[in-house]
Amino acid sequence: xxxxxxxxxxxxxxxxxxxxxxxxxxxxxxxxxxxxxxxxxxxxxxxxxxxxxxxxxxxxxxxxxxxxxxxxxxxxxxxxxxxxxxxxxxxxxxxxxxxxxxxxxxxxxxxxxxxxxxxxxxxxxxxxxx
Numbered sequence: 001x002x003x004x005x006x007x008x009x010x011x012x013x014x015x016x017x018x019x020x021x022x023x024x025x026x027x028x029x030x031x032x033x034x035x036x037x038x039x040x041x042x043x044x045x046x047x048x049x050x051x052x053x054x055x056x057x058x059x060x061x062x063x064x065x066x067x068x069x070x071x072x073x074x075x076x077x078x079x080x081x082x083x084x085x086x087x088x089x090x091x092x093x094x095x096x097x098x099x100x101x102x103x104x105x106x107x108x109x110x111x112x113x114x115x116x117x118x119x120x121x122x123x124x125x126x127x128x129x130x
Contacts (some may be wrong), residue, residue: 002119004096009124012086020081020124022096027119033099033108035117036070036081037128038063038092045095047111051079053101060111062092082129086128092125 008020031053039045047060049070059065069082079096097117099109109116
């Protein structure tokens with residue numbers, strides 16, 4: 001059974017930093033597509049960052065590009081999202097998502113396509129005050 005458990009959210013002031021963690025289990029970690037999404041109240045879920053099976057990092061253009069870094073620790077089966085210079089508009093529930101390895105010749109789902117990810121965590125809340 002695939003499980004993704006996020007942690008690290010909280011309340012910070014504008015300009016602050018947070019590091020979110022996503023602990024993965026139940027699949028062959030390191031060979032799956034991993035991504036972070038966020039959803040603010042009344043808004044659609046939007047992509048933040050993606051980590052492909054070959055280690056390539058992709059950041060959503062209209063989200064937090066330039067202020068976030070996605071990384072992984074294979075020994076801990078954990079994916080991280082380091083967020084810097086947080087703004088009040090970054091307030092949202094942040095979700096970790098995973099998808100099985102793509103078949104030969106194909107790529108991981110786009111960071112802008114949440115519907116294409118099969119597995120999701122429960123989310124961790126990030127609140128940024130001005």
